[in-house]
Amino acid sequence: MTQRASLPLSMRPTVDGPPPSTTLVELTWREKRIEYWIRFGLQTYEQILDRHRRIVGFAPNTLFAFVRWAANDYGTVLSRIDIVRAITSGEPFQTLPFVRPGGEILLRAEGWPKVARVLEHIDTIDALDINPGAVPVDHWRHVHHCFATGTEPRAYTIERHAAWLKRRSVAP
Numbered sequence: 313m314t315q316r317a318s319l320p321l322s323m324r325p326t327v328d329g330p331p332p333s334t335t336l337v338e339l340t341w342r343e344k345r346i347e348y349w350i351r352f353g354l355q356t357y358e359q360i361l362d363r364h365r366r367i368v369g370f371a372p373n374t375l376f377a378f379v380r381w382a383a384n385d386y387g388t389v390l391s392r393i394d395i396v397r398a399i400t401s402g403e404p405f406q407t408l409p410f411v412r413p414g415g416e417i418l419l420r421a422e423g424w425p426k427v428a429r430v431l432e433h434i435d436t437i438d439a440l441d442i443n444p445g446a447v448p449v450d451h452w453r454h455v456h457h458c459f460a461t462g463t464e465p466r467a468y469t470i471e472r473h474a475a476w477l478k479r480r481s482v483a484p
Contacts, residue, residue: 330356330357330359330369331356331357331369331371332401333371333372333400333401334356334357334369334370334371334398335369335370335372335374335396335398335399335411335412335413335414335415336357336367336368336369336411336412337350337367337368337369337370337376337378337410337411337412338365338366338367338410338411338412339365339366339367339368339410340364340365341364341365342364344383345382345383345384346381346382347379347380347381347382348378348379348380348381348410349378349379350368350376350377350378350379351376351377351378351379351393351431351434351444352375352376352377352434352438352443352444352445353370353374353375353376353377353445354370354371354374354376354445355368355369355370356369356370356371356374357369357370370398371398372398372399372400372401373397373398373400374397374398374445375395375396375397375398375418375444375445375446375447375449375452376395376396376398376445377393377394377395377396377430377434377444378393378394378395378396378408378410378411379392379393379427379431380392380393380409380410381427388424391422391423391424391427392420392421392422392427393419393420393421393427393430393431394408394417394419394420395417395418395419395420395430395452395456396408396411396415396416396417396418397415397416397418397449398415399413399414399415399416416449418449418452418453418456419452419453419455419456419459420456421456421459426459429459430455430459433455433465433468436467436468437468440468440469440470440473442468442470442473446473447468447473447476448476448480451468451472454466
């Protein structure tokens with residue numbers, strides 16, 4: 313392993329730019345004004361632009377949750393979460409603000425009550441010691457449809473995850 317590869321992402325030089333086919337997400341953090349962050353997802357690239365902004369990258373087929381929240385002097389003006397699958401080169405995609413080029417949107421929720429429900433669902437998966445980015449895309453679509461129709465999604469369990477891992481290991 314090279315000395316450069318052993319450094320944390322934030323300390324690596326960014327002269328080379330992101331690897332090819334990387335999905336880039338621009339994050340901003342201005343406390344209590346604009347807070348865009350990644351809730352889960354394995355980052356393969358990071359570039360710090362300034363104190364408040366950075367760009368992170370995700371390899372193709374990586375899942376990530378992108379949370380956007382903004383407020384003005386009168387209160388919250390934006391609350392949104394998207395769970396996205398980073399696309400491979402040449403694959404069709406959906407556009408999403410601050411995500412280049414875009415991705416496959418598996419779940420979308422707007423408004424703080426709905427965003428909070430999604431975050432609670434993610435926390436429940438985390439509490440099982442399961443990486444939410446390792447959950448199958450079908451589960452995130454299921455959660456999206458259930459929340460959109462006002463129904464409760466099936467719980468994601470350790471048994472369900474073990475079955476998914478076994479199915480994935482034998483599928484081509």
